[in-house]
Amino acid sequence: MSERLFHVAAAPFEAARRVAILPEGHRARRLHGHGFVARVRAEIPDGWAPFRGGEGDRLTQALGDCIAELDYRDLNEVLPIPTDENLARWVRQRLAVPGLDSVGIQSTPHQGADLDGRDHVHVWRRFRFEAAHHLPRVAADHPCGRLHGHGFEVILHADQDLAGHDMGPDFDRLEALWVPLHEALHQRYLNEIPGLENPTSEMLARWLWDRVRPELPALSCVSVYETATAGCHFDGRHFRIWKEQRFESAVRRVHAPADDPRHGWHGHSYLLRLHLTAPLDEVHGWTIDYGDVKALFAPIYRQLDHHPLNDLPHLDEAAPGHLVSWLREACAAALPQLDRIDLYETPGCGALLCWGDLGPNLPL
Numbered sequence: 001m002s003e004r005l006f007h008v009a010a011a012p013f014e015a016a017r018r019v020a021i022l023p024e025g026h027r028a029r030r031l032h033g034h035g036f037v038a039r040v041r042a043e044i045p046d047g048w049a050p051f052r053g054g055e056g057d058r059l060t061q062a063l064g065d066c067i068a069e070l071d072y073r074d075l076n077e078v079l080p081i082p083t084d085e086n087l088a089r090w091v092r093q094r095l096a097v098p099g100l101d102s103v104g105i106q107s108t109p110h111q112g113a114d115l116d117g118r119d120h121v122h123v124w125r126r127f128r129f130e131a132a133h134h135l136p137r138v139a140a141d142h143p144c145g146r147l148h149g150h151g152f153e154v155i156l157h158a159d160q161d162l163a164g165h166d167m168g169p170d171f172d173r174l175e176a177l178w179v180p181l182h183e184a185l186h187q188r189y190l191n192e193i194p195g196l197e198n199p200t201s202e203m204l205a206r207w208l209w210d211r212v213r214p215e216l217p218a219l220s221c222v223s224v225y226e227t228a229t230a231g232c233h234f235d236g237r238h239f240r241i242w243k244e245q246r247f248e249s250a251v252r253r254v255h256a257p258a259d260d261p262r263h264g265w266h267g268h269s270y271l272l273r274l275h276l277t278a279p280l281d282e283v284h285g286w287t288i289d290y291g292d293v294k295a296l297f298a299p300i301y302r303q304l305d306h307h308p309l310n311d312l313p314h315l316d317e318a319a320p321g322h323l324v325s326w327l328r329e330a331c332a333a334a335l336p337q338l339d340r341i342d343l344y345e346t347p348g349c350g351a352l353l354c355w356g357d358l359g360p361n362l363p364l
């Protein structure tokens, strides 16, 4: 599959709204407020940014300028039916960015909608449960073989062609489908639940898919966060895991004008998310052990963390769009299943390199 490089940006805004098209008695028909986040993904052509390596900064600036009109506003004064989908349309129509791929609105940390250029919406909602488990098929010295527990998070993703409608799959429908699943999983010992005798993230994602999909044909993916840094997507056919790492590094934009502070050394707390697609290992009930991903990535991590990134070998510009390509190359031998890399310099702002299925985004 061919490689695609996206720049991504996010910008928060605080606003109030009423959503009058919801059924009589729905709480969101009343005036209420949210801390929204708008986020965009674009394939930026060469030459759009004022200098090489400035693509992400220019995208972030353009998004911030666009949503400034929504900040501290009554959204119904701006558009009559301010659903997340219509807000995404509003941003999309006004954002003068070439190569725009998707525009999303996250109305709370737990729900949002991403819209592509063909009026196709991807709606997601995140849930949480607390449970214990152990993995009975791992090696005797593996920590996950011991009884332990997690605050698991689950995202249900649903897709729909909007065809001009104000709303896609209803968040309330996702919530209603979650209620019995929460009841089955919350404060339980997962290994005792039929079908979850080997409760890896992969098995859990598939178990959830098998229960939700018959009730919701629009379901496109189930994501399970086993820890804050690792999880698994299942779309009915393929498993894809992710593992996150954070590193603290210095950087300079060597192509920025000499009087621009970004030309000199500055720094970020980076978030890196590695996505790997692999067939299920039927013995372990997982694809690749998250711990193995971390261990195999460790020699590369050591070159990044607490270092100046511009000093990495064969890297003349250390902006996210360049670093993701460097990372692909650096990981190729150790992690051949890797097919997407997300790299954020600041929350929601960075670059994404993908050479497999794009798959769903994760919330900020």
Ligand SMILES: Nc1nc2c(c(=O)[nH]1)N=C([C@H](O)[C@H](O)COP(=O)(O)OP(=O)(O)OP(=O)(O)O)CN2
Binding pocket: 135, 144, 199, 200, 201, 202, 226, 227, 229, 230, 241, 286, 287, 288, 289, 290, 291, 294
């Ligand atoms: N592909 C899978 N790999 C692993 C699973 C799994 O379900 N699927 N499960 C585990 C363990 O249950 C473990 O609790 C979680 O793994 P890990 O990310 O390694 O946890 P850490 O606490 O070590 O995370 P760090 O943030 O890296 O410290 C293992 N693998």
